[in-house]
Amino acid sequence: MTTHSHEANDAAGVERALVLGGGGPVGYAWTAGLLSGLVDAGRDLRRAERIVGTSAGAIAGAQFALGVDVAAGLSTELNRRSEPSPYESAATGGIGDLLSIFAGAARAADPDQARAAIGATALAAKTMTEEEFLAGPGYASLAGQVWPPAFRATAVSATTGRLVVWSADSGVDLAKAxxxxxxxxxxxxxxxxxxxRYMDGGARSSLNADLVAGARSVIVVSCTALTPPEGLDPALAAPYEDQAAELDAIRAAGGSLAVIEPGPEFLALSGHGTRLMDMGLIPEAFQVGREQGAKEAPRLDSW
Structure with a gap:
């Protein structure tokens, strides 16, 4: 099995790298729409030799690399909305608390140990079964697919708290990864x-962008704003500082960097990140992303 701790990085010599961050079902739809809009505008980011996806970005990245019809998949997802959503409580604010816990773990004296504590809670939680989880349309579309060579998916061990980066060499099923x-x-x-047992790569970082430090040309897509709002309590600034450090690592390694953040339309739709788990916003998020992709295309002419 090929895995990488958070210090490891094998992006040196990579010409083009694409990083897709986490952001719940709504962030997934926006990212998928954004990538679709870029392709329609002549910027096919599948040229990337490295695509690193975290959480929602892993779903979007795997589907994008495979050429999956995302619009059809979103229709399937919406047809399932009569079923209970595992994210119902998160959609009403629970996810904000979780993100604060993730940020606290990143600043702990032993981040891996702190994340293992999160993992222990995850392992003890009463949830759907793994089989039910894997039957979701986002993963079912990947079942049996050959792993795209460029694609990487981040996850965190629920027992050790260590980051792993799944690849075609890891010997794991793409959908499960x-x-x-x-x-x-x-x-x-x-x-x-x-x-x-493995959990959300966002437990380490919503971007994990430092994993592509060393690549020559990098595009980072974030489902949330990377600049803290005015008047933010300094105690809540850690996630912004950590993401900035990841981007700085790319620049320090000599890479050119283009960052795509939500435009005003998606910020408004997502409640500035507070409604990223609201399944009802999926169709509009996809369309907003597609429109933003068309607007972003001109500045990505090197791709």
Missing amino acids: VASSSSVPGFTPPVTMHGD
Whole structure:
């Protein structure tokens, strides 16, 4: 099994790298729409030699690399909305508390140990079964697919708290790897692979952009604003500072960097990140992303 701790990085020599961050079902739809809009405008980011996806970004990235019809998949997802959503409590604010816990773990004296504590809670939580989780349309569309060579999915061991980066060389099923990357602690079950259980890569970082430090040209897509709002309590600034450090690592390694953040339309739709788990926003999020993709295309002419 090929895995990487958070210090490891094998992006040196990579010409083009694409990073897709986490952001719940709504962030997934926006990201998928954004990528679709860029392709329609002549910027096919599938040229990337490295695509690193975290959580929602892992789903979008795997589907994008495979050429999956995302619009059809979103229709399937919406047809399932009569079923109970595992994210119902998160949609009403629970996810904000979880993100604060993630940020606290990143600043702990032993981040891996702090994340293992989160994992212990995830393992003890009453959720749907792994089989039910993997039957979701985002993962079912990946079942049996050959792993795209460029694609990587981040996840965190629920027992050790260590980051892993799944690749074609890891010897794991693509759908299970992507599901592990987006298994939100406390809401969905950690996924079993290689004798361990794995949870959301966002437990380490919503971007994990530093994993592509060393690549020559990098595009980072974030489902949330990367600049803290005015008047933010300094105690809540840690996630912004950590993401800025990841982007600085790319620049310090000599890479050119283009960052795509939500435009005003998506910020308004998502309640500035507070409604990213609201399944009802999926169709509009996809369309807003598609429109933003067309607007972003001109500045990505090197791709």
